[in-house]
Amino acid sequence: MLKLWRLLGRPGKIRFGLALLLSGLAGASSIVLLGLSGWFLTAAAIAGSAGAGYVFNHLYPSAGVRGAAFSRVLTRYGEQLVGHDATLSLSAVLRPQLFAASASTQRGFTSMPAKDLSTLIDDVDAAEAGFLRVYSPAAAVIAGIAVALGFVFASDWISGLLALAAFLCTGWAFPAMAVQRSHRAADANARQAELAREQTSRLVENAIELDILGAMGRETRVAQAALEEQVSGRDAIEAPYRNLGAFTATAGLALALLVLWRAAEAQSSIAMATGAALALMAAFESTGAMLKVFDARARSGVAAERLAARLQPAEASWDPPLESAASLDSLFPLSANGLMAQAAPNAPMIGPLSFTVSPGTLLQLIGPSGSGKTTVAEALMRLHPVSPGMLTYNGVPAETTRIASVLAHVAISPQFPAFLPGTLADQMRLAAPEATEDEIWRTLRIACADAFVAARPEGLDIMFHEGDLPFSGGELRRIGLARALLAKPEILILDEPFAGLEADLARRLAVNLDTWASEAPRALIALAHKPLDVAFEKLSSSEVHIQS
Ligand SMILES: Nc1ncnc2c1ncn2[C@@H]1O[C@H](COP(=O)(O)OP(=O)(O)OP(=O)(O)O)[C@@H](O)[C@H]1O
Structure with missing residues (x-):
């Protein structure tokens, strides 16, 4: 976690x-409030029954009780405000950095597998919640224990030592042991969760095709079984924790009674013993939170480690350092x-290929499916490492240029363009964030995409929602082309x-691209399975x- 906090x-x-x-x-403050109230009420009652109530100074203790109550409310709200704000700042810094690190280290256009993506999302959630689930409650419990021990030691040091030992057991050793015991079950459960998540997300992604194949019912049952197995696995993880709560409450009560009994035996201050007993019971109750703390600590610790590792190589290994990179006009x-x-690394090697691309030219990279057209195009964009001397831009060796400086000069119109939630204008x-509506319409015209967009009443404001894109596959490709232009x-x-265009439309598009x-x-550069x-x-x- 600390590695991630450093980012801030x-x-x-x-x-x-x-x-x-x-x-x-x-x-x-919570424990002070209880301890002080207990002491104050008992002391006032004793003073009253002894007829000395009028000499008992109520002012300071009652001010102390009010002060502790105020402090408890103010610090709790303050902690919520500051803690959530710090957590949000971490999100704001962490997410773009993770995005940039993933994007820059990814080879080619391959998108992150669904399994890795959902692990990443879970890791981000677990690490971001680390403060709110681990550090904040742990700080509150530890401070409460320290105050309760102060009360008990002030009443009776033997009870204090016993309470210290009991706190070490119920607040640290037992929860840590319980979490460790359930570690293996948690690991197995995490693997089951991953499997169940992958199955469910594949099911949702491919629902229509599975339905057409008649496989939906069967696959749903498989996914459901995986989810049920994972949920019952969580029970096994939680089992070692169950009796700890009852044990902790009993220990708190037993120690509180011990403090009172020893005070009565020693005829020492029963008021202080009452305060200590109340503080002890409250502090023991609060140690129940340590189970969740240890549990969340294990998860957010692993998640934070994985995220820190992801952030490590923020750049592709074949990108030269910014300072020494050649500039590219x-x-x-x-x-x-x-x-x-x-x-x-495990894909077939494509090439060797030799060609030149100059202004005013059309290069057709032709080959059957799987021959390596996409790989070559990606290599030209610096999205794959290539050996020195194999590729130059304006005489500058590719390996000395930054990927970003190459991408600034090149665009691609893919078969399946990516869209984010938003309007067509947003896509x-x-x-080109500054593009005017006129410029957008101009490129839509070049890509032969203007007519079907103009036919929609919303025009450029038509919405693209995830999984609900408002145009056909072929129309979306031409929108992708317009965006690249x-x-x-x-x-x-x-x-x-x-591919898939009627002859007349293909001819018009070719004329437009030729002119552009x-x-x-x-x-x-056109990638095609046969000459255009x-x-x-x-x-x-x-x-x-x-050649394939
Ligand atoms: N991530 C990957 N891991 C392993 N092998 C891969 C990976 N991506 C592509 N390949 C392999 O690399 C080779 C070239 O793939 P590439 O996608 O460049 O071919 P292509 O000519 O563009 O194919 P298509 O016309 O079907 O899109 C193929 O044999 C393919 O199986």
Whole structure:
């Protein structure tokens, strides 16, 4: 957790420190309030029954009780405010950094597997809640125990030593042991939870196809069984904790009675003993929270470690340091000299390929499915490591340039573009945040996407919701193309640009792209399984065939 808190810098760490202090004060104030009230009421009653009530000074103790009550309320609210604020600051810093680290270390366009993504989401939740579930309650319990011990030692030191030993057992050793005992069950449960989550999310993602295949009922039962197994597994994790609560309450009561009995035996201050007894019972009750603390600590600790590891290489291993990276004004001419690349360490090596991409050209990367077209395109964008000398941009070796500086000059129109929740204008402005509506309509026209967008009454304000996209697959591809054009790249990569389009539409799109690419220093790279059968008259076209 501390590694993550470091991300916040000094002001954030101070806020967490203040929240911890306030938590401790809130815990201490609760116990002071009970102990002092117990002492005050008993002392006042004794003084009254002895006929000395009029000489008993009520002022200071009653002010102390009121002060403790105020302090308890104020520190509790203060801790909530400061603690939640610090936790939110951690979220605000952690999430973009994790996003950036994942994005920059990912090879190619592969998205994170659903399993990894849900583990990441759970880790973020567990680590962010670490303060509120672990450190804050632990500080309150420890401060409360310290105050209760103060009362008991003030009454009787033997009871104090016994109470200290009992606190060590009920507040630390027993909960820690119980959590450790359930560790194996928790590990097994985490694996079951992962499996159940993966099965459920795949079920939801593929619900329609599974329904059509008639497999929905069967797969739902499998997912349900996995979820039920996981829930019953949680019972096994919690079993070692169950009797601890009763044991802790009994220990608190027994020690409170011991303190009172010893005070009566020794004929010492019964008022102080009453205060100590009340403080003890309250502090023992509060140690019940330590089970949750140890449990959450184990989970948020592991989650924080995993997140810290994810943040470690914030950059792809093949990205040179910012200070020594070569600057890149233009990608032209892009030269592949025996270029070889692979989609993943265990993927087949593609290449060697040699070609040049200059302004005013169309390069067709042609090959059957799985031959490596996407891998080569990704390598040209620096999304895969390539050996020195295999790729240069304007004479600058690729390995000396930053990935981001290459991506600033290139865009891709993928087969399945990604959309975030928001309007169509929002989707388009992902590529160019400052784009005006006129500019957006212009690129929609080039991509032959203007007519079907204009046919909708909402126009550019039409909403894209997750899992509920308002256009057909082919229309969404052309929106993706329009968005790529809006980025005004030097090189536009088109993944199977004319697949599934009727001949007339394909011809119009080709004319538009031909014009767009030739009106500035631009080039197109098309990935296709066979040579394009539409004409590009202004661009000079070449083909590179990739063997499978
Ligand atoms: N993440 C991965 N792990 C292992 N192998 C991979 C991975 N991604 C791709 N491959 C393999 O790398 C090779 C090239 O894949 P690539 O996606 O570049 O082919 P492609 O020509 O673009 O295919 P398609 O036309 O079907 O999209 C294939 O053999 C593929 O199975």
